[in-house]
Amino acid sequence: MTDQPMDAEGGYEADSDRDGLGFEHRSVMTAEVVAAFEPVPSGTVLDATLGAGGHSEAILDARPDLDVLGLDRDPDAIRAARERLARFGERFVAERLAFGGLRSAMSDHDIEKLSAAIFDLGVSSPQLDRAERGFSYRHDGPLDMRMDTDQAWSASDVVNGYDEADLRRIIHRYGDERFASRIARAIVAARPIESTAELAQIITAAVPAATRRRGGHPAKRTFQAIRIEVNRELDELSDALDDVIGALAPGGRLAVLSYHSGEDRIVKDRFRAASGDCDCPIGLPCVCGAVQTVRIVRGVPRTPSAVERESNPRARSARLRVVERVDIDRDHGAITTARDTPGGPGGRG
Ligand SMILES: C[S@@+](CC[C@H](N)C(=O)[O-])C[C@H]1O[C@@H](n2cnc3c(N)ncnc32)[C@H](O)[C@@H]1O
Structure with missing residues (x-):
């Protein structure tokens, strides 16, 4: 199935012309995320995509009974978030880790269960705004695009190393780009390609002149696709969502902000699977094998307000999906959430 763009004009590049000297990132749908976590039990929140720490800060300010464990694989993000959130003392800890490191981080910090978790997918503004990050x-x-600056593999390996068919596949799948074939052919013909400006110019020349004037910069979708490939952004996501759902305390919530249809489809599928489409009658043992571990908090994803969409172009394509952990005792037909558990789950320690 072809990925459909959520918003042809959206995407992260729209306001990236500004000077990115500090590590500044305008968090998306912060009020909605804080509201989604209002009913969660006391304890620890996982911020799996810490970035500049905006969502963590809002959560820590809103709920003095919550701590935050923040993860990011970008060392600049970890440094910036630690500085910004230092005022919260021991209520905030950050680790430079990819999603796959979640369980080890929880165990290192003696966290048994999570009260909530947030994934704000994609890139941060400083990653986009600093020319040297590519x-x-x-x-x-340079053709770089690595979130983890120690990773060996970079955009240059994709652009100069992939064969035409693989380039076409990723540009089509991760970029929703209808001119993927023409762009892939032009890239292969122009190799070696050294810089982002050179690549952008090759892509622009490959796109029909009539479409260059519509739908934002002609290179936007291809750059998004290469970035997703370099950082293997979709590969870790399904497993990470399952992992987090498994780690949530009853009544704990997982919120995910996605920015393109490939991400959102993974989130929707994992949430649907975890909400268990079991047909067996409540009160009888389940024979179909489906196990419900969450309830979907709202069937239709939330989108940013008109005001936020207007003031923050990076928010335009955002979709917020939320699930809540439930523990179902099928034999007795009971659904347990944190509200049934005096004192809620344990936090750290
Ligand atoms: C959109 S930004 C998060 C912004 C943050 N919510 C804020 O309010 O400042 C996404 C961050 O997630 C990080 N990231 C993306 N994929 C990741 C992964 N698989 N593991 C760890 N961090 C990841 C990126 O490095 C980036 O800093």
Whole structure:
């Protein structure tokens, strides 16, 4: 199935012209995330995509009974978030880890269960705005695009190393790009390609002149696709969502902000699977094998308000999905959430 763009004008590059000297990132749908976590039990919240720490800060401010464990694989993000959130003292800890490191981080910090978790997928503004990180078609830089700056594999390996069919596949799948074939062919013909400006110019020339004037920068979708491939952004996501659902305390909530249809489809599928489409009658043992571990808090994903969409172009394509952990005692037809558990789950320690 072809990925459909959520918002042809949206995407992260729209306001990346500004000077990115500090590590600044305008968090998306912060009020909605804080509201979604209002009913969660006391304890620890996982911020799996810490970035500049905006969501963590809002959660820590809103709920003095919650701590935050923040993860990010970008060392700049970890440094910036630690500085920004230092005022919360022991209520905030950060680890430079990818999603796969979640369980080890929980065990290192003696966290048995999570009260909530947030994934705010995609890139942060500083990753895009700093030319030397090589994410942006607007600033000339090396073909890099690595979130984890120690990773050996970079955009140059994809652009200069993939064969035409693989380039076409990723540009089509991760970029929702209808001119994927033409772009892949042009990239292969122009190799070696050294810089983001060179790549952007090759893509622009490959796209029919009539479409260059519509739908934002012609290189936007291809850059998004290469970035997703370099960082294997979708590969870890399904497993990480299952892992987090398994770690939530009863009544704990998982909120995910996604920005393109490939991400959102994974989130929707995992949530649907975990909400267990079991047909067996409540009160009788389940024979179909489906196990419900969450309830979907709202069937239709939330989107940003008109005001936020207007003021923050990066928010335009955002979709917020939330699930709540339930423990079902099928034999007795009971659903347990934190509200049934005096004192809620344990936090750290
Ligand atoms: C959109 S930003 C998060 C912004 C943050 N919510 C805020 O309010 O400042 C996404 C962050 O997630 C990180 N990230 C993306 N995929 C990751 C992964 N698989 N493991 C760890 N961090 C990841 C990126 O490095 C980036 O800093």
